[in-house]
Amino acid sequence: MDITGIPFFLAVSFGGAFLAYLMNFAHRFLRNAVVLLTVSASAALLFWLGDETFSMEMGGFVLTLGKTPYSLFFAGIVALLAVPTVLFSFTYMAKEERPAMYYLNLLITIAAMYGILFSLDLLSLFIFWEIMTWSSFLLTIHKGGNATKAGVKYFLYSAAGAYAILFSVVILYNMSGSLLIEDVARSFVLQNPLMQLMLAGTLLFGFSVKAGLMPMHGWAPDAYAESPAPFTALFSGALSKMGIFGMGMVLYQIFLQSPFSLPVRELLAWAGGITSALATLRAIQQTDAKRLLAYSSVAQLGYIVMGLALGTPLSMMAALFITLLHGVFKAMLFFAVGAVYFRTGLTDLNELRGLIRRMPVSFLTVLMAIISLANIPPLGGFVGKWLLYESLIQSDHYFLVIVAFFSSTASFLYVYRLIFSIFLGQEEKEFEHVKEVPFLTMQLPMLALAAVTFITGIFPGIVLAPISSALTYLGFPIQHDMWSMSMLFNEWGNRMNLLAMISVIGTVFLTGFTILYFYRMRRTRYVTTKDIHTSGEVPTENENLTYAINFYQPFERAAHPVLSKSIRAWIDWIGRSVSELGDFLRHIYTGDGQTYAWYVVLFLTFMLAAGSWIL
């Protein structure tokens, strides 16, 4: 087999999964070695991947695999996150049950993601999509208990999306007689516009379920919160990006020529904006660290969809940049929360506090990640968000700018809560024996990803180069002199415009400090410990003085009108109506078998009588 071919690549990815499963019976070090080797080998093979496509016939259909610059970019994200994920899993999962199943499913998920990305036809994409859904479902329910519920929810949403995709794949195949995306795209433009609209709608629906776009986000918080932490990093960072990949493919490879393309994209951009705003508000409410991060993921995917749907070269660039960066910093956050959980067994923000001295590296990771998440230069998140704002302004979507700006400002609230509740405040006595997590398997992945956010922040060109080749593949005119597109870049196009950066930092911080100074600093007074104790006793060191419960009570009161209207209530209403209908139907379906027999006989009599009367 050709070592640079995609079949070899997928064979390594899938074969490693099964080999690791078998090795589990030999020794766990052997298994870990195989797991790590598989993931890093497939990451390394990405660089040598040849250009030729590969097709094979299966059951009368031709499956075609091949790489495109667009898929290579996403594959890079998967590879970038897969290696830290398995590294982080080694110690984290040592305590958990059934490690063999965990690694098998994890590696299959990773391999299936590669498979999705390298599919050139819709059928193999669907096959790998289903493999990915199944294996990630099994990973989600790995813990059992509540996780099973969350997993079933995830699976039901995914199944709805997958059937939508399958439906459109079948119709597209019927229309074009070929499953290749190129051929499908060619015959797609010849169709009736309404048909085009419907097909694009079902496809986009199917892919956006995986991306967790509102209102199809219902599975995301539960599934992210309940699945094992290292996998959650991959789940939110890479797996949900498969939805973005699919949406980009549908929007710009198949649907672009349609007359409905523009309104649909406008609608999607708004859906993204609303998703980011509402999910940010929800995230502020959460008291569980993983649920908070889950809602934050939904919000960030909203930004990505916004940029993706806008469809200017700059916004696409922003979307793909955030896709990468969100994967990186969300993985860092999930790793750090996982590390805290690993040492303390807690993810509840109301119970954790003051771990900064105990777990400094995790603190540093969270700090780096939230700086990136809150778009503060010089870390990577800033670049993506800046490009997004700029593209929004350039394409005259001022209201979306306000929405995006609102939600990214509001995201300060939840990231602050995250870092404050876990790491700051008074140290609790029960955490006295908490140690920092082991270096090689847990600190290293976190620090490596932190380095990535730093490097991409300073030298965005490293990422922008593959992005521009991906965009060129999708048909966007990327000028060679990228600096003319955004004021962020200098003439060389690969380094940040320092002037812009400094002015932004300066403005943000100056305004911030000014406001703080005039509004808060003057009123600050120093409180003695006696003040807060009613009985006048001097509190000892062991008593807790920092409270993180009801952290944002005023905010919650203010945002209540928005947040009380949940999409879940609507789904609940559907559920209630169905059960009422069921109650009504029980008059007919009495539960007595004989009644049904009577129905059959009566129907038969009616048919015979009617038939003889008509004839």
Add this chain to the structure above:
Amino acid sequence: MKKLLAAFLLGFIGYYLYTAFAGVPFGENKMEVGKDYLETTVPKTGAVNTVTSIVVNYRGFDTLGEVTVLFLAATGLGAILFGMKGKPEDKHREPSSILTTGAKALFPIIVLLGAYIFIHGHLTPGGGFQGGTIIATGVLILILGIKSFHANHALLSVMESLAGITFVVAGILGLAFGKNFLENILPLGTPGQVLSAGIIPIIYIAVGFKVGAELAGVLDTLMSTTRGEE
């Protein structure tokens, strides 16, 4: 009242059913598919018994499904009666020694008869289903005649699985030799000999074992269920 209504409705339906079937002449040659089967069964499948060749060869896939249904029924029965296992109540008398001895003596003969029937399924009336059932009847006699008798469920399930695997493998071999699923790959032999008709005897032997094991399991499960009164 209900009975009268039922009788009236059934009479009505019966009348129409009768008028419908009165149009189908009794005892006349109205074969279409059957004729083709009858003419091609010996040259094509090598089986002398046309019914067998239809069940195993022309409609082999259907039979695989049927065996699966039977398996599901046996499994479902075990699931339904799960947790109701107990000692058979001691109220009834011991089987007499004549019955016990007779059961022991008859069992091998019955099994032999069953085996004969399913091995000769392509030559004489009978086949896997009948032979398997007869073997299960032998087990029934053992259950009735010997009080302490209990079927070895592990052995039964192994037999059943092996038989099922044989059936599927025989089908897949057809695929492996570039033909269709369950298509014959063996030489047909001389019609009328035991070793003829390709894969039909193999499949029918597998079916016989499978049906026998399943039905014996069903009987034993039913027999060892307590009378739910405690």
Add this chain to the structure above:
Amino acid sequence: MIYYIASIAVMLIGLYAVLVKKNLIKIVIGLSLMDAGTHLLLVAIGFIKGGTAPIFSEPGLTADAMVDPVPQALVLTAIVIGLAVTAVALALVIRIYAQHKTLDIRKISSLKW
């Protein structure tokens, strides 16, 4: 022709039991009677006067002088499936009896409206 009448009669008797009888075992008996009637009807339709069994047991037999084998094959399958259905139904009956101490369907009311 009397075969048709008799088999339809057996079918309808079984259906009558299913419709009217209140004892669960009686209902299962009704089901198996319906089965039996159908089997007889099918085989009777396949019968050809003067035909022999569809087995080429002697050299002289030709395809013209045989009854239709297709209904026979179908009925063979149906009988086995009927046994499976009866067995599962009776297992359910046993289970229900253990639960409710009765076989009267009027008294088994936990799932009824």
Add this chain to the structure above:
Amino acid sequence: MILLQWTLTPELLYQAGTGILLFLLVVAAIFSVVQKDLLMAIVGTSLVSLILSVLFLLLHAPDVALTEAAIGVALTTAIFLIALRKTGRYEE
């Protein structure tokens, strides 16, 4: 003299036998449905199966007859009887 034509030809015997069997079939079926004693009802179904098996033989369907004999007469009856033992004998 017309009566003389009613000689016992094999054909007539066959017809008469078939008629009697079918009549018995229906009678047995009715018996098994109306009988209050479930044990007798089961014997009735067993009888139905037995007659059916003979009828299949008369219809030149030896395969089906064999199946019906093994399954209908032996196994189904056995299963019914076992079920009866585990439950109540009489129909209330």
